[in-house]
Amino acid sequence: MCGIFGYIGPKKNAAQLVLNGLKKLEYRGYDSWGIALKVQGSRFKVQSPLLVEKHTGKIGEVHLSSTFYRLPSNFALGHTRWATHGGVTDVNAHPHLDCSGKIAIIHNGIIENYDVIKKRLIKLHHRFVSETDSEVAAHLIEEYYKKFSFLEAVRHAFNQFEGLNAIIAMNGVLNEFVAAKTGSPLVVGLGKNENFLASDAPALLSHTQQVHFLEDGEIVKVTPSKIELFDSKTGKRKMLKTQTLSWKIEEAEKGKYPHFMIKEIMEQPKVLQGITQNALSQIPDLAKIIKSAYGTYMIGCGTASYAALSGIYLFSRIAKRHVNFAVASEFGYALDFLTPKSLVIAFSQSGETIDIIESVGKAKNKGAKILAVVNVLGSTLYRMADYKILLGAGPEKCVLSTKTFTAKLAALVLLAQALNGDLGQGKKSLEKAAQEVENIFKPNSLLRIKKLANKIVNQQHIYIIGRGQSYPVALEAALKIKEVSYIHAEGFAAGELKHGVIALIEKGTPCLVFAPNDETYGAALSGAMEMKARGGFIIGVSFKPHEVFDYYIPVSDCSDASSIPNVVVAQLLGYYLCLKKGHDPDKPRNLAKSVTVK
Ligand code: BG6
Numbered sequence: 001m002c003g004i005f006g007y008i009g010p011k012k013n014a015a016q017l018v019l020n021g022l023k024k025l026e027y028r029g030y031d032s033w034g035i036a037l038k039v040q041g042s043r044f045k046v047q048s049p050l051l052v053e054k055h056t057g058k059i060g061e062v063h064l065s066s067t068f069y070r071l072p073s074n075f076a077l078g079h080t081r082w083a084t085h086g087g088v089t090d091v092n093a094h095p096h097l098d099c100s101g102k103i104a105i106i107h108n109g110i111i112e113n114y115d116v117i118k119k120r121l122i123k124l125h126h127r128f129v130s131e132t133d134s135e136v137a138a139h140l141i142e143e144y145y146k147k148f149s150f151l152e153a154v155r156h157a158f159n160q161f162e163g164l165n166a167i168i169a170m171n172g173v174l175n176e177f178v179a180a181k182t183g184s185p186l187v188v189g190l191g192k193n194e195n196f197l198a199s200d201a202p203a204l205l206s207h208t209q210q211v212h213f214l215e216d217g218e219i220v221k222v223t224p225s226k227i228e229l230f231d232s233k234t235g236k237r238k239m240l241k242t243q244t245l246s247w248k249i250e251e252a253e254k255g256k257y258p259h260f261m262i263k264e265i266m267e268q269p270k271v272l273q274g275i276t277q278n279a280l281s282q283i284p285d286l287a288k289i290i291k292s293a294y295g296t297y298m299i300g301c302g303t304a305s306y307a308a309l310s311g312i313y314l315f316s317r318i319a320k321r322h323v324n325f326a327v328a329s330e331f332g333y334a335l336d337f338l339t340p341k342s343l344v345i346a347f348s349q350s351g352e353t354i355d356i357i358e359s360v361g362k363a364k365n366k367g368a369k370i371l372a373v374v375n376v377l378g379s380t381l382y383r384m385a386d387y388k389i390l391l392g393a394g395p396e397k398c399v400l401s402t403k404t405f406t407a408k409l410a411a412l413v414l415l416a417q418a419l420n421g422d423l424g425q426g427k428k429s430l431e432k433a434a435q436e437v438e439n440i441f442k443p444n445s446l447l448r449i450k451k452l453a454n455k456i457v458n459q460q461h462i463y464i465i466g467r468g469q470s471y472p473v474a475l476e477a478a479l480k481i482k483e484v485s486y487i488h489a490e491g492f493a494a495g496e497l498k499h500g501v502i503a504l505i506e507k508g509t510p511c512l513v514f515a516p517n518d519e520t521y522g523a524a525l526s527g528a529m530e531m532k533a534r535g536g537f538i539i540g541v542s543f544k545p546h547e548v549f550d551y552y553i554p555v556s557d558c559s560d561a562s563s564i565p566n567v568v569v570a571q572l573l574g575y576y577l578c579l580k581k582g583h584d585p586d587k588p589r590n591l592a593k594s595v596t597v598k
Contacts, residue, residue: 002094002108003028003080004186005203006168006177009194009224012040014076015069017207021196022078023059024203024252027260027397027586027593029082032056032093035068036104037076038172049172050104054093058587074224077170077177077197079106082592085114086131095170096135098142099127102172105141107134108184108199109165110597117160137167151221154178155232158219164354164596166214168197180219180232184596185352185380188212188220188227190242195222201245201378202252202395209245213378243378252395260398261484261578261585265571266441268403271393272434272564275410276427278392283411286371286387287418290321293343293369297335299328300347301355301595303401306476307347307373307408310563313469314412318426318560319419329355332362340367348372349396349404350594351379358598360384373411375404399591400483402571405476406437406564413560426560433561437568440555449569452539452551453576456510462487463501463536464512464570465494465527467520473563474514477570484578484585494520494527507535513549514566515542517557541569 003025007017015037022033034054053068059080079094086092095104111117114133117140122128126139137157144153154169155178161167164183171178179186179197189196189204189211198204201211212227214220219232229238257263290296298308305327315321326334328346332355338344344363348356351374360370360381372385375393382388391407410430417426439445456462462481466474471493478491492501494513505511511531515524521542528538528548540549543557555565578585 002082002199003203004078004106004108004166004168004197004199006077006170006197007194008075008175008177008222009191010074011194012072012074014073015071018076018078019059019069021198021203022080025198025200026059026080027399028199029080029592030058030587031081031083031088032090033059033078033080034093034095035076035078036095036097036170037071037073038170038175040072040074049102050097050170052095052097052104054090054095056088056090056093075170075175077104077106077168084110084597085133092130092132094134096130096132096138098138100142103138103142103145104170104172105134105138106168107137107165108596110163111136111161111165112163113161137161137169141169150174150176151178151219151230152235154180155219155230155235158232166199175223177222178219179214179222181214182216183354183357186214188214188222190227193224195224195227197222201376202247202397205245205247205249205252210242211245211378212240212242213383215383246377247395252397259585261400261402261575264396264398264403265568265575267394268406268568269434269437271403271407272410272430272437274392275407275414276430276434282389283414283418283423286389287415289369289371289387290343290415290419294339294341296323296343296345297326297331298323298345298347299326299331299356299359301328301353303405303476303479304347304349304353304356304408306472306479307405307412308345309472309475310409310469311345311412313472314416314560315419317469318413318416321416321419328353328359332359335359335363335366338363338366338368342366342368343371344368345371345373346381346385347408348381349375349401351376351381352594352596354596354598357381357384373408375407397593398586399588399593400480400574400585406567409561409564417560429559429561433558433564436556436558436565440565440568440572446572448553449572450576452553453573453580455551456537457577457580459508459510460488461504462489462510462512463505463531464489464491464514465497465524466491466514467494467524468518469563470514470516470520470524470566473567473570476567477512477514480570480574481577483591484574484583484588485581486583486589487577494524497527497530502530502534505531505534505536509536510539511536512539512541512570515540515546516555516562516566517543518562541566
């Protein structure tokens with residue numbers, strides 16, 4: 001959930017390196033941030049070896065001018081926070097120091113038994129300054145450090161914590177990091193006589209391509225020249241498994257775009273073409289695995305759950321195959337029936353969302369096989385899975401998921417057509433969809449969506465309907481609008497309109513209707529007419545105009561892949577509504593890119 005970046009090495013601008021690293025990770029949490037650094041050189045007489053600077057708010061425009069960043073240092077650790085325990089204050093921001101000021105820690109996750117540990121430490125005269133669960137880590141390590149080496153002190157402390165956590169401890173005297181994790185992601189970056197720690201690989205791209213993704217139950221000691229890996233339970237030494245990152249730096253930058261959101265929206269045609277070319281190789285084998293499964297379950301969280309839901313329509317219509325759908329955060333409470341013949345297809349951009357990691361863990365305990373559809377190589381879900389589809393959409397940094405949603409739909413179309421024995425048709429539909437998305441990006445089409453945003457920006461409520469495979473599109477469209485404009489948008493199955501929601505329609509209420517050229521067209525229009533009869537302002541997203549539409553957005557028919565250009569219209573509408581409201585599309589309030597706490 002939070003962003004973590006650490007540096008140790010010969011360079012004397014560690015504070016600047018860490019600040020830049022945190023800026024690249026802000027999508028992981030941006031309510032407050034902080035950096036601890038070890039000041040070098042005798043000229044700087046400081047009480048404790050570590051200096052800490054913490055602030056509420058976004059790092060965003062923090063400039064490297066202030067003294068703190070000009071202090072010579074070759075050892076620094078930083079954190080951007082998404083608050084769980086304790087309000088958004090400077091004191092609750094990380095890093096946290098122990099009583100001696102020689103140990104600094106940053107934490108990601110929730111220490112579920114922190115209150116018991118805290119009471120024990122207060123009895124041992126430790127002084128706490130924050131309201132966080134995290135601070136207990138600094139003091140518990142300090143307590144064990146009285147008896148053990150720093151590595152062992154962190155290991156013993158970490159093994160006390162209940163819940164899913166990642167901890168990095170910095171020893172300002174020994175000049176070493178010790179980091180450990182269960183659940184929350186941690187990556188070690190291997191440099192020449194310098195090393196890095198981060199919560200997400202893209203932040204390391206400008207420094208190294210060589211990384212080790214920490215597994216659950218691993219603890220690592222990092223100095224400028226050495227990285228030593230151990231098992232956190234037994235303390236036994238382990239081998240590093242380094243991997244080479246495939247992403248390029250510029251892929252993780254905004255380039256010519258003002259926001260990651262619009263950059264990633266505009267990248268979709270290229271991503272779809274890439275999937276159509278690259279994914280073909282493994283799809284037929286995966287189709288065989290799906291065919292041989294005895295019960296297939298598609299799960300995901302947030303936007304990824306709507307991709308999973310789209311799967312049941314695509315597989316039914318194209319492959320005449322029944323698959324089940326569940327929201328991943330609930331699946332864990334309703335999977336007792338799974339067997340070793342079951343297949344769980346888990347959708348996740350980051351591969352780190354804790355609710356899906358936990359459900360997949362429970363499914364694996366039942367012997368079920370896992371097919372992960374993820375965008376991040378080496379992510380926890382990627383490593384847990386028996387079979388993998390790497391979406392290849394490139395880094396997705398905007399908190400809202402856009403290009404990886406359509407990439408998941410593309411993978412589903414190819415899988416369904418492979419099951420149907422007509423992969424060629426799937427490829428054709430995706431090429432058509434990629435072309436139609438290009439058409440939507442044409443100036444007059446963008447202007448049409450912008451004008452619509454101007455028209456409805458002051459509305460309190462927007463209702464969005466769809467039938468069949470347009471139902472998950474309606475849900476995703478509403479989510480995109482909610483996430484960035486903070487307007488209450490509600491998507492629902494058009495058939496449910498008359499069973500309640502229509503009571504909310506009044507004069508001028510914006511009602512967006514997805515009416516693609518499929519078996520749902522007629523019924524979708526009936527829903528539009530019922531809303532219009534109650535005064536609704538009907539926005540039609542369809543392959544042809546219709547008199548019921550007060551505002552029409554043309555999207556050509558792309559047969560199986562029509563959901564892709566349809567949802568791109570909603571992504572753009574969300575973006576323009578957000579700009580019109582003056583919000584930051586890349587860092588919407590209260591959200592974070594991947595949720596690693598329950
Ligand atoms: C939320 C993101 O935190 O997690 C959403 O803001 C995303 O955009 C959801 O859809 C699920 O994330 P993931 O990485 O599992 O697809």
